[in-house]
Amino acid sequence: MHQGKVINAVGGFFTVLDQEGKKYICRARGALKKGSKTLIVGDEVVFQPLKEPAGHAEGEGIVEKHLPRSNCLTRPAVANVDQVVVVVSLKNPECDWQLISRIAILAEKETLPVVTCFNKTDLITPEQVQQLISSVKPFPYPVLFTSALSGSGIAELINILAGCCSVLAGPSGVGKSTLLNSIQPGLSLQTAAVSGKIGRGKHTTRQATLLPLDQGGSVVDTPGFSRLDFKDLTAPQLADYFPELEKLRGQCGFRDCLHISEPRCAIHEELGHTVNPLRYEHYKTFIQELYLQ
Numbered sequence: 001m002h003q004g005k006v007i008n009a010v011g012g013f014f015t016v017l018d019q020e021g022k023k024y025i026c027r028a029r030g031a032l033k034k035g036s037k038t039l040i041v042g043d044e045v046v047f048q049p050l051k052e053p054a055g056h057a058e059g060e061g062i063v064e065k066h067l068p069r070s071n072c073l074t075r076p077a078v079a080n081v082d083q084v085v086v087v088v089s090l091k092n093p094e095c096d097w098q099l100i101s102r103i104a105i106l107a108e109k110e111t112l113p114v115v116t117c118f119n120k121t122d123l124i125t126p127e128q129v130q131q132l133i134s135s136v137k138p139f140p141y142p143v144l145f146t147s148a149l150s151g152s153g154i155a156e157l158i159n160i161l162a163g164c165c166s167v168l169a170g171p172s173g174v175g176k177s178t179l180l181n182s183i184q185p186g187l188s189l190q191t192a193a194v195s196g197k198i199g200r201g202k203h204t205t206r207q208a209t210l211l212p213l214d215q216g217g218s219v220v221d222t223p224g225f226s227r228l229d230f231k232d233l234t235a236p237q238l239a240d241y242f243p244e245l246e247k248l249r250g251q252c253g254f255r256d257c258l259h260i261s262e263p264r265c266a267i268h269e270e271l272g273h274t275v276n277p278l279r280y281e282h283y284k285t286f287i288q289e290l291y292l293q
């Protein structure tokens with residue numbers, strides 16, 4: 001028996017990377033398929049090799065056992081990661097601030113650290129970048145500005161990714177695959193131009209794939225998405241997943257304060273100080289969604 005990690009999952013076939021770096025295309029044992037959990041990228045498994053890899057061809061095997069997960073994201077579906085890097089672009093497509101907050105909530109639910117990467121700095125002026133930085137302060141997550149085109153910020157991104165398993169999440173067309181190609185040209189990930197008319201990216205990256213990095217660590221490139229709903233979340237829990245709101249827990253006049261229009265709300269008092277008004281707008285929008293769902 002071998003142990004390995006699922007690095008790709010398509011139509012019931014799982015590519016498993018073993019500890020020696022060998023790849024096996026596997027099916028799951030029947031009994032495993034009946035279980036409630038399906039195997040996803042990042043899962044640790046025990047598998048039985050049936051055919052050893054030869055040359056460039058992968059071997060074959062059968063997954064016998066699914067090892068426990070330390071965490072699991074549903075959108076993108078990936079398990080056992082150490083951090084979530086939210087990638088957006090500053091232009092083409094326009095930066096979707098609300099989607100950053102949505103992805104961050106899903107990461108917070110799994111107690112995963114979040115880093116935000118603003119790509120395509122080459123498409124706006126350095127003054128606009130500066131303006132943007134100050135307009136979103138305070139922001140509860142580390143921010144990184146990159147341009148896959150000019151190479152600016154790439155060294156910082158390499159540092160952030162080194163030695164751990166990160167998942168890149170964000171809309172299509174923001175440059176996730178291009179960033180990874182510029183970090184490690186050998187990856188040769190497919191990328192696609194953003195449609196001029198709708199300013200929306202094409203789904204070139206069709207499935208999540210885990211890629212080992214030369215400098216240690218690995219990264220999961222994922223297809224983009226623009227809609228993201230919250231499942232298994234209730235309105236009173238929402239503030240727990242906004243770190244800047246969570247810090248003020250217990251300080252409102254009412255114990256069950258939802259921080260909307262209640263008097264003596266600590267969050268209202270902090271608006272524009274430790275709480276960014278834009279983030280608070282996202283909070284209110286999501287509260288409404290949670291009541292409607």
Ligand SMILES: Nc1nc2c(ncn2[C@@H]2O[C@H](COP(=O)(O)OP(=O)(O)O)[C@@H](O)[C@H]2O)c(=O)[nH]1
Binds near residue numbers: 146175177191
């Ligand atoms: N100007 C500019 N274009 C970029 C940058 N990064 C990626 N692109 C372009 O954006 C488009 C979408 O990139 P892609 O990597 O496929 O995006 P993904 O869907 O997030 O993986 C491609 O045409 C890239 O060449 C950047 O930093 N600056």
Ligand SMILES: [Mg+2]
Binds near residue numbers: 177191204221223
């Ligand atoms: Mg891509």
Ligand SMILES: [Zn+2]
Binds near residue numbers: 252253262264265
């Ligand atoms: Zn409150």
